[in-house]
Amino acid sequence: xxxxxxxxxxxxxxxxxxDKQKVPEHVAIIMDGNGRWATKKGLPRSFGHNKGVSVLKxxxxxxxxxxxxxxxxxxxxxxNWTRPTKEVDFLINLFSEVLKNEIEEIHQELIKIRFxxxxxxxxxxxKKIIYNSESLTKNNKNFLLNVCVNYGGRQEIVKVAKExxxxxxxxxxxxxxxxxxxxxxxxxxxxxxxxxxxxRTSGEKRISNFLLWQLAYSEIYISDVLWPDFNxxxxxxxIIDYQSRNRRFGGIESLPNESFKDSQCSS
Ligand code: FPP
Numbered sequence: 001x002x003x004x005x006x007x008x009x010x011x012x013x014x015x016x017x018x019d020k021q022k023v024p025e026h027v028a029i030i031m032d033g034n035g036r037w038a039t040k041k042g043l044p045r046s047f048g049h050n051k052g053v054s055v056l057k058x059x060x061x062x063x064x065x066x067x068x069x070x071x072x073x074x075x076x077x078x079x080n081w082t083r084p085t086k087e088v089d090f091l092i093n094l095f096s097e098v099l100k101n102e103i104e105e106i107h108q109e110l111i112k113i114r115f116x117x118x119x120x121x122x123x124x125x126x127k128k129i130i131y132n133s134e135s136l137t138k139n140n141k142n143f144l145l146n147v148c149v150n151y152g153g154r155q156e157i158v159k160v161a162k163e164x165x166x167x168x169x170x171x172x173x174x175x176x177x178x179x180x181x182x183x184x185x186x187x188x189x190x191x192x193x194x195x196x197x198x199x200r201t202s203g204e205k206r207i208s209n210f211l212l213w214q215l216a217y218s219e220i221y222i223s224d225v226l227w228p229d230f231n232x233x234x235x236x237x238x239i240i241d242y243q244s245r246n247r248r249f250g251g252i253e254s255l256p257n258e259s260f261k262d263s264q265c266s267s
């Protein structure tokens with residue numbers, strides 16, 4: 001058996017353990033470790049980002065095949081501007097190149113692509129490519145790919161608070177009408193259900209200002225693998241782990257003989 005067949009068999013064996021009825025609809029991913037991956041190999045960090053793109057393509061395919069409906073990835077945080085200009089420029093150029101090269105296939109696969117974050121500081125050329133990609137794919141219904149760029153969870157929450165305050169001061173809404181549903185409708189992810197699963201690669205155990213509101217009840221899976229080494233096998237492992245979790249949303253599991261006295265406080 002050649003290497004490709006061995007990998008295919010390994011993935012196939014693992015995917016048999018997945019309960020197709022319990023696949024998360026929305027998976028969020030912090031794709032971390034590109035730079036470290038490259039540095040470990042004695043390569044410039046840009047090599048890690050390039051490899052990261054091919055991993056994203058693989059994970060997009062796999063998640064679609066499994067029956068997930070939404071993938072939200074953290075491609076550039078509001079804090080990433082503090083990186084050396086050379087790396088920031090490389091990433092901005094990479095986003096343009098990836099979109100130019102991949103948008104036709106994304107569209108053919110009936111995937112809708114949406115960029116989440118403040119696009120204002122990006123160059124006009126990138127903004128145009130982003131708007132064209134969003135417009136081309138806006139009616140696609142098979143799958144939604146949210147790409148978070150210049151995104152920060154706190155900034156998003158402040159933006160919603162400001163919008164609701166403005167609507168309230170103009171009389172459009174009453175302060176008493178502000179509730180979770182209304183707040184949700186103003187978020188940048190509006191229309192998407194919250195992620196059931198957050199995957200973070202490279203072993204870091206932080207949320208890093210990602211989807212702070214939306215991740216309130218998400219299951220978190222930390223993979224020690226650096227993003228450029230992440231693959232179908234690692235993604236399937238994350239889904240299997242997720243399926244083994246007992247999601248209680250702050251309640252308690254209703255077991256027939258369980259009394260209130262015996263139950264544990266859960267979150
Ligand atoms: C984190 O690794 C990764 C990034 C900041 C960039 C990820 C971007 C892509 C994979 C491109 C996606 C492109 C499109 C158009 C969707 P890091 O640099 O923080 O790694 P480190 O923690 O090892 O330094």
